[in-house]
Amino acid sequence: MAELPGHRPSLFRRIVLFYVNGFRQMTIGRTLWKIIFIKLFIMFAILKVFFFPNFLHTEFNTDQERAEYVADQLTQPAPGMMH
């Protein structure tokens, strides 16, 4: 990524170089980025997909159906409260 002497790269290229060189010079940051990516993978590719479906979006196709379902819940007697 070295530049020729006297040659000023474009703004876009300078921004890209800024990030690339910044990431290259990271020390502890490399470990942190690995942790971030592993964490995001677990969250979005495993937990969200297999354990945290959006109930109303998976059970119903339209907002009308969702509204009907929630309104049914609101007009039914409540189960026992507990603290």
Place this chain on the structure above:
Amino acid sequence: MLENMDLTMVNWARAQFALTAMYHWLFVPLTLGITWMLAFFHTIYVKTGNEEWKRLTKFWMKLFGINFAIGVATGIILEFEFGTNWSNYSWMVGDIFGAPLAIEGIIAFFLEATFFAVMFFGWNRVSKGFHLFSTWMVAAGSTLSAVWILVANAWMQYPVGQVFNPDTARFEMHSFADVAFSPYAVNKFVHATSSSMLTAAFFIISISSWYLLRGRHLLMAKRSIVVAAVMGIFASVFTVFNGDESAYEIAQVQPMKLAAFEGLYEGKTNAGLAAFGIVNRNKQVFDDQDPFYFEIHFPYLLTLMANRSFNSFVPGMKDLVYGNPEHDILGSAQKMVRGKQAIASLDAYRQAKKNSDETDAATHLAAFNETKEYLGYGYLNAPEEAVPPVALSFYAFHIMVTLGTLFPFIFLLYLYFTKKGTLEQKKWLLGFGTITYFLGLIAGQAGWVVAEVGRQPWTIQGLLPVTIARTNLTAATVQTTFYIFLFLFTALLIAEISIMLKQISIGPEEN
């Protein structure tokens, strides 16, 4: 503990949300607070040109980076839980919070992607002015990214600026200003951010004290302590005064919460504030048992805190459950009657709409509108269900207040001995100082326990109890994800602590 838990879906969902939120709040206050400290450190470096300040700034920046990296996106799990465990609630408030939360997330992402990178990578690569500007923008961006989620929480405690649409079963935003600038929301935001700053100040003091005890990095440690202690004094005094304002606000809009965290069953004029007490856990709102095994009160202070006067009446839990005509207080028992009327009217309205009977629908809608503010009470089975867990609320509130009162004195002691030049000899203070960060975290967690446990059984105060807000899932489903989170969060916490300790042990880079 677990064997004593109520093994129902609602309680497991509550436990999971509490676990996620409390874990999330281990990271958030440090991120919110330390970015402002970094801005001050960085500013001093730019003003003085002293390389020691640069070294100091880079060191704290690195620790901030570790905290940010481990904590980032932990809040997203709360959103997962809304959709899975609290789908009725999620549907009902989607119109109010969906778009602002998404906009805030996008703005925060771009602010962070731009200015975080410049802050971390910009040393000697961008101008000093732009670099410093970026550090300040990171501080501003971090704080702004907390605004809407705190507004959302405040709205759940004090719902204003919305109308309920019976056709869509949703609360719709009627006034953005009422939602965003409600006194409750403003207080919550200020209290959360100022308490985060004092937690961050303690983080710096804890680590710096450890260095002083070890005789390492003495100049950096002492300089860090001075800036952190000054910030800490301002933040803690601000937190105390704002906390008082929050208590006043709670007394006006959530009197049951105030009565619970003070263990006040019988309303009183000239009520005293509990300084210390051992709560009688067997006490019920309808019996005559003593609420405390032992208690010490500051006379008049609760009335002063709740009503800004010495001679007014502070309602107790009995007044709020069974009503008190003398003081014009409507009890949960009366509210339940109106709430059940609201539910019946809503049901009748829906039936009339299905039958295309517009006249009948209009009649039932008018009846619903007359009682809709009590809707949530219609789902209670007994008026006593409106009482939150008293012991937990009481202890959490008093832990928070006791620590919050202690904090300014700790900062003052550090400044006093620094000015005298004897801080390094005060081993007792430095030893105590190493644990102050944990005291800050405990106070913050206790504050959230007061806020969230104290408002039970409501998801949205007075309008939606947790039993209606939840999804129809089995307890086993939520139990599974609870334990997955417990494992995942513990692993992340261990990772953070080990990386953080290693970096602290290494200390700031030489030159």
